[in-house]
Amino acid sequence: MTVRRLLRAFCIGIAALAPAHAFASDGGYRQVASIALGPPERWDYVVADPGTGRIYVSHGDRVAVLDARSGHIVGQVEGMPGGTHGIAISAATGQGFTDDGEKGEAVAFDLKTLKVGHRIPVAADADGMVTDPRTGRVFVVDGDPGRLTVIDPRSDSVVATIDVGAKMEYLAADRAGHVYVAGVEKSDVIVIDAASAQITAHWQTPDCQRPHGVALDAANGRLFMGCLNAKMMVLDTGSGRIVAELPIGHGNDSVAWDPLRRRVFSPNGRDGTISVFRQVTPDRYAALPTITTMPGTRTMAVDPRSGKLFAVAADFDPAPSSGGRPAIRPGSVRVLVFAPAS
Numbered sequence: 451m452t453v454r455r456l457l458r459a460f461c462i463g464i465a466a467l468a469p470a471h472a473f474a475s476d477g478g479y480r481q482v483a484s485i486a487l488g489p490p491e492r493w494d495y496v497v498a499d500p501g502t503g504r505i506y507v508s509h510g511d512r513v514a515v516l517d518a519r520s521g522h523i524v525g526q527v528e529g530m531p532g533g534t535h536g537i538a539i540s541a542a543t544g545q546g547f548t549d550d551g552e553k554g555e556a557v558a559f560d561l562k563t564l565k566v567g568h569r570i571p572v573a574a575d576a577d578g579m580v581t582d583p584r585t586g587r588v589f590v591v592d593g594d595p596g597r598l599t600v601i602d603p604r605s606d607s608v609v610a611t612i613d614v615g616a617k618m619e620y621l622a623a624d625r626a627g628h629v630y631v632a633g634v635e636k637s638d639v640i641v642i643d644a645a646s647a648q649i650t651a652h653w654q655t656p657d658c659q660r661p662h663g664v665a666l667d668a669a670n671g672r673l674f675m676g677c678l679n680a681k682m683m684v685l686d687t688g689s690g691r692i693v694a695e696l697p698i699g700h701g702n703d704s705v706a707w708d709p710l711r712r713r714v715f716s717p718n719g720r721d722g723t724i725s726v727f728r729q730v731t732p733d734r735y736a737a738l739p740t741i742t743t744m745p746g747t748r749t750m751a752v753d754p755r756s757g758k759l760f761a762v763a764a765d766f767d768p769a770p771s772s773g774g775r776p777a778i779r780p781g782s783v784r785v786l787v788f789a790p791a792s
Contacts, residue, residue: 478726479741479759483521483787487514491778493762495578495620495704496785497537498751502561505751505760506546507785508534513548514785515564516760518753521787525564530557536579538588540603547588547603549576556590556599558606568606572599578620582644584627589642591618591631598631600647610647614640620704622666622673624687630673632661639664639675639685653690658683663704663749665714670732676702676716682725684735693733698725699740703748710754711790713738717761719748724761724788741788746778759788 487493490510497506498518505516513527513534527534532552539546545567546559554574558567573592576599581588587609588601596617600610616635623629628650629642637658641651655661658677665674671687676698682705684694699718706715712729724741743761750761764783766776 479788482789485785487783494535496751499539506537527559535577538579538581543603582623585644619662622664624668665705665707674705676705699723706752708752717750757790
């Protein structure tokens, strides 16, 4: 998602800005760290890699790499002046992937050295991306053209394109060769067969306005999808049936799933909160106390080893004129880290 669209979606209507201090415990989660990222004043998705214990943060023209255990920044993936958005990990090839959205490029980098390698042409408005565990392929959402680009990381080449015909947001992949994409324009879920790179289903979710974030409980076959009308849909990945609708805050742009503690999270950028639910059964969810963050905090990831949450925040200055957008205060972008009490 572009900076302009993010600011429009999440900053309009912010009247009172939260102070830049550490927040107290919020009923089960407490803030334990604030990791300064500094300039540039833009960010997008956050991705956790459980295999290495690293957290990857799309941060303007770079990707910041954090150690989930220590909270230290261990390096930067640099060289994407058009802005990074999505991040995907290909452990089998020792690579990560991000994008230069304005150039329409997917960018491979070495997971050990963080040095940029091949730049692969995709399409304008390259955005979210995910690696399919079964095929190893990387699926890239090209937002404005309404298509998906499929990359084979063994050759760093495009092997397929999938014309969806409508704008999409984030995506998730299970262990059985299926990719699920949030269809923001048509309020649906697009199901992709990863091996054939073909669309196999469109699941309509009419009560979900402009779906954005998605996450997957692969073990139980449940897809979680955040909606801009303050709902989260829980779908059965075998049938597309909606098994639950959960109330969340406003301004969702990502969803995170903790498979060990069986909790699902929605960061809500307009409200400055994270909605939390415990999975009682695959079809039933209990609300846990809401976590207070900051207005504009709309993307996050969870480290499943520790259960820590990593959410990007910044301070905003008031809009310079009536009806204008608040501006991000220079140098204030940071990652808020929350730890579970138990």
